[in-house]
Amino acid sequence: MTNLKGFSRRGVLKGGLAGILATGVSPLIFSKGAYAQEFCNAPTGDTVTLGFVMPLTGAYADEGADQQRAFLLAVEHLNGEGDGGMIPTFSSKTLTGGGILGKKVVYVTGDDQTKPDAGRDTARRMIERDGAVMISGASSSGVAIAEQALCQEKGIIYMAGLTHSNDTTGKDKKRFGFRHFFNAYQSGIALGPILGDAYGKDRVAYHLTADYTWGWTQEESMIAATEALGWKTLPPVRTPVNAGDFSQYLTPVLNSGADVLVLNHYGFDGVNSITQAMQFGMRDKQVNGKDFQIVLPLVSDLMAKGAGEAIRGVYGTANWDWQLGDEASKAFTKSFGAKYGQPPSQIAQTSYAQVLLYADACERAGTFLPSAVIKALEDYEFDGLGNGPTTYRGSDHQCFKEVYAVKGKDAPANPFDLLEVVATASKESVTYDPAIFGGELGPDTAAAC
């Protein structure tokens, strides 16, 4: 090999030179365009691109499908097609059906597989390849937090979909991220008194918890709310997301001395664990001289549909329900029902509202510039999107509005009449001091695009 020395040295030099050329020169050529625009993915033509990332597969795929329906409906309404849905009931009157700032809204959709890695990957593709100026979506807090952090890095507005973890607007809050959905802490406030009235002060709770940020914070909030009533809590058990068969976790429950089972599960996980709990005959049991009860702190119409009879009489909380009587909810349900033949679920409402809120903020700011849009959204007060008067708090980007305690209906009148609102916690009662969760929003500028 020594006789080839000369070649090799030249080769190394060549390779090195190519490397230097490449790293030194090419970025200038390629990223010029990127730096020339004043912010990341500023819409230049007569369209504006929004990126929608949803769980189309995985444990929350049912929710993702409904989320997609809502996004498409919102785009339709923004572009002036259809009946306009909640645009006429929305308190801000900037939206006229002419797109956003006169630009027609186009969109890209993608699957996050209910996994943070995959969701972030999809969002990155939308930002880098498709030029999305805003990302919205997610039905899992793990995914939402991962995407929100990415958007903070890239300087893209992130309008979170269904994410219920306290961390999304707490410890992991971001300047570029906004959440319309309520959180686990508010669920605890709304659900605590209802559970106290229904099941008494002397109860022992057993928690099965989805093993990630949402499960952890909901478990914490529910324990705090129920222990305030005087309940006792057994050591909680963590279960993997998408575990499927929960029987090995359910088997110990009946002999543990607990008389309430709290299922911190969502999507298919929630459906599976509650139906399997029913197969164990838990609701027919007597423990400690009391009827055994199951609580599902976060529940949606879609889960109720999947669980069937198992959901009847079970308490939980929801961000919204299609049977709420206000004008906005009626208008949205009608518009959605006419297009898809079924009423919207809570994820559809929050996702639809988020797109409208973003569009309205751009209109009010008069620009797509993220820092201006953020200012327009912070501490913004609005009404007419289905939850009554609402505030987007500036200090943590959490929406404050009514929270609904719901119960699985005993005698449904139709296939979608599954949950009934049993109590409404007022906006004031679910407002808390942002300092309790810590976190830092960070700057409203971003270096990278």
Added chain:
Amino acid sequence: MDAILAQLLNGLDKGGAYALIALGLTLVFGTLGVVNFAHGALFMLGAFCAVTLRQLITLETVVIDPEQLSAWGSPLEIRTPLAQTWFGDFGAVLVDYSVPLSIVLAIPTMLLIGIAMERGIIKHFYKRPHAEQILVTFGLAIVLQEVVKAIFGPNPISQPIPSAVRGAFDVGAMLGLAPGALTYPMWRLIYFLFSLGIIGAVFAFLRFTTFGMVVRAGMADRETVGLLGINIDRRFTIMFGIAAVVAGLAGVMYTPLLPPNYHQGMDFLVLSFVVVVVGGMGSLPGAVAAGFLLGILQSFASMSEVKQIIPGIDQIIIYLIAVVILLVRPRGLMGRRGMMES
């Protein structure tokens, strides 16, 4: 004590599923010498036999009444199940018992799929190295699951338990414990008994029929049996079909416990291989024993009392046992000496 008994029951019903899958896998390995990574996919296909049957017998006629509006603003749809219009009450019973009925559909379907797989692809790989068998069957597993995804979509489709056996059964009362002290879901008990039945049938078939005898002889010494003028290849093809049926039936009966989706096979695959190596490659009794053993150990490892001593043990116990067995006694619990040992 009640807690331990309950956990034992849970281990038995999990173990039933593991044992059935491992049994089929071992049949294929023992007879054909093929490492079949598509075996999990056969379990999944069985489950989708149940889905298919249910979708067929719950076909509905939909009449849209434009005069009436539903509560959510779309025209009211009036749905009538065809099974009910044709068969009346009997139709309703059919729908109720769709899962056990699917067995009737699953047996011929899985037999055909198995035979087609063996004739189409697997037989070309008898002489190829195990690594290539793994690769081709792994590819086949991907193809099968993607076909199912293309037809049935990516989401799980739940199957109901027949209403008569929906609740829990008081096992404690049978054992003389206080009433209600030990109850267990009836369908899970049925699954356990079902798996025992299938296992018994397979063993009886191999033990007491001429066919089974030839196959066992072939497993021991394929060449000599071939020299005796017996067409061992055709019998092995049928054995592959039978293995597919066993996996498929395990899948059918599992559907009410876990709504099937397209990648269920992959989820079970790793587990079933672990069961097979723990039992001993090629040993049928080993596969069954290891299936129940691992099911029970996994269930016990999930108890909080155990997890407090060794955190996380419930997540890794199965793999841990496999690693220890493979390192200490690679022929498994009941494997033949020299079987794939090097």
Added chain:
Amino acid sequence: MTLFALSRRDLAVFAVFAVVVLAMPFWLQPLGAAYPALMQKFVISAIFAIGFNILFGLTGYLSFGHAAFLGVGSYTAVWSFKLLTMDAIPAIFFAVLVSGLFALVIGYLSLRRSGIYFSILTLAFAQMCYNLAYSVLTPITNGETSLQLTLSDPRLIDTALAPRPAGLPSASLFGHSFSGLEGFYFCAVVLLIAFFVTQKIFASPFGMMLRAIKSNQTRMTYTGFNTRPYTLTAFVISGMFAGLAGALFAITDPLAGTERMQWTASGEVVLMTILGGVGTLIGPVIGAWFIEYFENIFSAFNESVVHAFFSFLPAEIADPVALVASKFVGEGWQLTLGLLFVLVVVFLPGGIMEGVRRIGSLFGRRGTPVSPGAARAQPAE
């Protein structure tokens, strides 16, 4: 200089390869794939695949647990960012080191068995890593939520040198922080180094020894030769490559999720290597690019594209044809991939590279062997 010496042919291969990799932003443009996130994936997956090939291609040991090393690399790199500095070099150093240690332990145990038992051992170890990362190791890995940077990370070295920046930092090299296209070039240079190292291994006596083990381990053992140190070295090198790939994933996007450790991720690198051509230098790279392209671009074809493609047919024929065809593209890309994979294993065990060679020899030229050992995968039994 012998350390950097290559045979003339290898040198030519390296030069061509370097040009192809560095020119990616140009030639991927018409293919619709010239955006940083995807190009980074092209390059990083290639590193993962050539590393896997050092084990499987040279020794014939089929590991189904390599994703574990990739995950370990990612977690180590993110922790290096969180605790020490955003500089990429320490992140890579620690990631390669830690994944190498993991590979040493797992390899030492797994290599006591061969054939299918080896595959299942690696699978079991990898699943243990994954399940632990998901559950009890959550304080280290953050489980399903995935490990990320936060504003309050200590970053001891960075904060000692300069005041904290306002937002979340991105990875840097000697104080110059980079992302996007620069990130791609960084990874591309690492790929070229990795490729060069692989070329050296393939051409070295060590590589020769590994191939000898693959072709007949029993004979090697009979000659009184202890093969284990050689296979173990190959396993560790291969694990370090995976760790390197994991570190680069974290450098281009500082987040580490558990799912990249799952066994299906290990299965994907097997697919890449086989599709491209196991045992060859270039094959795994081509396989990796092929699969990444499928996953990211081909998967975006939707039904309307398919309908447009078949629009020359009369509607009665076009509709069912398009319906069937649409199952194979877009969301159904994995079906096409699975079919291709089966076809390759059955008819073309040398993968795409063998196909190229066969076509080459069809045209009368004597197909030059791409590299020794390009033959089909042999068992290590």
